[in-house]
Amino acid sequence: MLQSALMKQTLRYDQLSCRLEVDGFPDVSADQAAGSVGIITGWRLEWLGRPELEGEREHLLALMEVVLPYARHLISGVGRRFGGEQRPVAIEPGPTGGHRLELRSSQSGNPSLELELDDAELADLVRVLDGLRLDTRLQLPLALPQSQPLRQRELAERLPLQRRLAAPLAGLTALAAAAALALIVPPPPAPAPTPSAAAAAAGRR
Amino acid sequence: MVWMSQQLGFGELFPNRVELWKRRCHNPLRRACRRGPISASETDALIRILCQMADRLYPMLRTLLSNREAPELLAQRWQRFQDRLAELIRERMNPRRSGVQQLLDPELGAAERRQMVRSLSLAAGEGGFERLRASLLDAAA
Numbered sequence: 001m002l003q004s005a006l007m008k009q010t011l012r013y014d015q016l017s018c019r020l021e022v023d024g025f026p027d028v029s030a031d032q033a034a035g036s037v038g039i040i041t042g043w044r045l046e047w048l049g050r051p052e053l054e055g056e057r058e059h060l061l062a063l064m065e066v067v068l069p070y071a072r073h074l075i076s077g078v079g080r081r082f083g084g085e086q087r088p089v090a091i092e093p094g095p096t097g098g099h100r101l102e103l104r105s106s107q108s109g110n111p112s113l114e115l116e117l118d119d120a121e122l123a124d125l126v127r128v129l130d131g132l133r134l135d136t137r138l139q140l141p142l143a144l145p146q147s148q149p150l151r152q153r154e155l156a157e158r159l160p161l162q163r164r165l166a167a168p169l170a171g172l173t174a175l176a177a178a179a180a181l182a183l184i185v186p187p188p189p190a191p192a193p194t195p196s197a198a199a200a201a202a203g204r205r
Numbered sequence: 206m207v208w209m210s211q212q213l214g215f216g217e218l219f220p221n222r223v224e225l226w227k228r229r230c231h232n233p234l235r236r237a238c239r240r241g242p243i244s245a246s247e248t249d250a251l252i253r254i255l256c257q258m259a260d261r262l263y264p265m266l267r268t269l270l271s272n273r274e275a276p277e278l279l280a281q282r283w284q285r286f287q288d289r290l291a292e293l294i295r296e297r298m299n300p301r302r303s304g305v306q307q308l309l310d311p312e313l314g315a316a317e318r319r320q321m322v323r324s325l326s327l328a329a330g331e332g333g334f335e336r337l338r339a340s341l342l343d344a345a346a
Contacts, residue, residue: 016267068336075324075340098272119270123263123326130332147335149342 009037011138013131015124019046022060022132027139036139045128050115053103062089064129064144070099071126072147077158209257215250236299252338259329266326270319287311287318 011022027038040057066082070091083090094100099122104112207222219225228247230239269282291309298305308314328337
């Protein structure tokens with residue numbers, strides 16, 4: 001008991017609007033050093049003027065899995081939702097220009113928590129998660145997706161749907177107008193046969 | 206920037222300010238633009254320098270992005286940022302490029318400038334390197 005209390009480590013990452021604290025122990029079966037963390041037992045995320053978040057390792061991983069790719073897409077100017085309905089964490093662009101972070105409790109009956117973050121708070125959150133991800137004291141493999149370049153189809157989401165559809169719709173309208181005009185205008189009459197051509201045709205007969 | 210590149214261990218790649226300036230001139234938006242290949246190690250080094258500079262400027266970037274500031278104060282800060290940015294752009298960038306013209310436009314360029322500051326805040330520091338590098342390799346729009 002005393003030994004485990006002595007070996008307990010707390011990793012702390014501070015930014016202006018939030019503080020992340022991760023509790024854990026070194027994995028002695030893997031010969032990890034005393035100051036490292038190989039087993040996460042819990043974490044807390046304190047926000048300035050907001051409720052404190054806490055959870056287990058799975059929840060922390062779920063938070064990193066949605067927030068870091070969301071930030072990656074934002075750098076390319078693409079804001080889209082990350083995290084499905086069944087996932088514990090989801091993030092999407094907010095209706096007023098911010099970012100809506102949704103956290104669902106694993107305990108049944110607890111309502112989900114929604115936080116509206118501005119750009120500065122999102123950047124703070126990304127920085128504390130980066131701090132944890134890159135901390136050499138964390139001796140735990142984190143299965144996080146690598147940042148990848150976006151494909152052309154993903155980049156198209158930067159433009160609103162109306163602007164994306166404007167060019168093809170204008171083309172289709174122009175084509176339909178041209179087709180309607182072609183139907184309305186009568187075709188020109190067939191040219192009358194010249195006398196020489198008529199004589200040649202009679203000679204062939 | 207030279208000092209920072211040496212602090213980051215890029216003294217061999219950019220031994221002096223002229224070499225660093227020559228690499229930076231591969232930006233096609235610059236007034237004095239250079240053509241030719243640039244190696245992957247040099248581009249990575251430039252991205253790391255940029256991320257480190259964004260890290261140093263992070264407190265200022267954050268104040269521009271925070272909605273908790275008083276609106277008048279925020280508007281003043283954005284105005285000051287816009288003036289300084291326009292000054293730098295006119296001095297160093299090619300004003301005939303449409304991207305440069307858009308950044309200089311006081312109204313149409315506002316969203317572009319906010320996106321630039323937000324990208325810098327998300328690319329700041331060691332963790333921002335991979336994100337910024339991946340975004341620079343995006344498919345051509």
